[in-house]
Amino acid sequence: xxxxxxxxxxxxxxxxxxxxxxxxxxxxxxxxxxxxxxxxxxxxxxxxxxxxxxxxxxxxxxxxxxxxxxxxxxxxxxxxxxxxxxxxxxxxxxxxxxxxxxxxxxxxxxxxxxxxxxxxxxxxxxxxxxxxxxxxxxxxxxxxxxxxxxxxxxxxxxxxxxxxxxxxxxxxxxxxxxxxxxxxxxxxxxxxxxxxxxxxxxxxxxxxxxxxxxxxxxxxxxxxxxxxxxxxxxxxxxxxxxxxxxxxxxxxxxxxxxxxxxxxxxxxxxxxxxxxxxxxxxxxxxxxxxxxxxxxxxxxx
Ligand code: UTP
Numbered sequence: 001x002x003x004x005x006x007x008x009x010x011x012x013x014x015x016x017x018x019x020x021x022x023x024x025x026x027x028x029x030x031x032x033x034x035x036x037x038x039x040x041x042x043x044x045x046x047x048x049x050x051x052x053x054x055x056x057x058x059x060x061x062x063x064x065x066x067x068x069x070x071x072x073x074x075x076x077x078x079x080x081x082x083x084x085x086x087x088x089x090x091x092x093x094x095x096x097x098x099x100x101x102x103x104x105x106x107x108x109x110x111x112x113x114x115x116x117x118x119x120x121x122x123x124x125x126x127x128x129x130x131x132x133x134x135x136x137x138x139x140x141x142x143x144x145x146x147x148x149x150x151x152x153x154x155x156x157x158x159x160x161x162x163x164x165x166x167x168x169x170x171x172x173x174x175x176x177x178x179x180x181x182x183x184x185x186x187x188x189x190x191x192x193x194x195x196x197x198x199x200x201x202x203x204x205x206x207x208x209x210x211x212x213x214x215x216x217x218x219x220x221x222x223x224x225x226x227x228x229x230x231x232x233x234x235x236x237x238x239x240x241x242x243x244x245x246x247x248x249x250x251x252x253x254x255x256x257x258x259x260x261x262x263x264x265x266x267x268x269x270x271x272x273x274x275x276x277x278x279x280x281x282x283x284x285x286x287x288x289x290x291x292x293x294x295x296x297x298x299x300x301x
Contacts, residue, residue: 139253
């Protein structure tokens with residue numbers, strides 16, 4: 001029988017040190033691209049892929065995230081009273097239904113693999129998705145939807161993959177490629193953060209995964225890998241060593257690394273330029289500052 005993917009894990013227990021001091025009190029995943037938090041984009045993408053159960057692996061200080069998905073009766077009441085129907089609808093669309101969301105804690109930041117392992121009992125013995133909200137991916141068909149469609153064919157582990165330049169491979173999990181099959185790439189290995197010059201390819205793992213329960217089983221051994229953390233990549237490669245197929249999936253779409261300041265700023269500008277209510281003013285402003293910057297650097301030559 002063909003399995004369906006209906007559960008997604010959102011590991012959001014990281015410390016977000018690249019955004020300190022902001023992340024001292026604001027979870028990274030609550031930071032907004034224009035007016036929607038990163039985590040909302042992730043949940044919308046999961047819904048569009050047919051996910052029915054949303055499992056958040058959180059940590060101390062992430063209370064704002066749970067509040068965000070809760071209903072806000074007072075706020076709703078006040079919007080209703082003042083006739084702000086559109087805002088009311090926007091607000092309601094962020095509420096999660098009772099029983100479709102679960103929060104559990106990773107008590108120590110032992111790594112992404114460990115965060116996923118924390119959700120093992122809620123996942124049980126079925127394939128599941130993992131979404132990292134700080135990778136924001138835009139495109140005609142949402143990335144996870146593309147992957148779920150591919151999974152319906154392969155019924156095997158699939159990780160989102162994209163080409164990165166040589167000098168960036170040491171920041172990612174990198175695929176060792178056995179064979180290209182259209183958008184899918186059959187792997188013969190995966191290395192987390194390879195030392196510069198040792199990368200088996202330039203195809204990097206991005207924060208979307210569809211995995212089999214074997215990966216959870218492999219995480220049981222709590223192997224400590226690159227950076228002293230329990231790495232998800234290692235467990236996926238262990239599943240491959242145990243005989244399962246692992247595919248990279250070249251998704252269609254633009255990915256923004258919102259876990260980094262540069263990526264977050266790029267996404268902010270790109271998302272704002274997509275918005276009719278903001279586009280013209282922003283474009284004029286960007287034009288103006290770029291022109292004056294150019295003038296200053298010309299004058300300095
Ligand atoms: P990152 O490597 O981006 O780490 O984690 P981070 O802590 O979020 O951010 P920096 O590097 O300190 O700025 C990738 C994903 O894995 C989750 C993070 O929340 C993020 O979604 N993660 C990481 C956990 O849930 N637990 C961990 O122990 C580590």
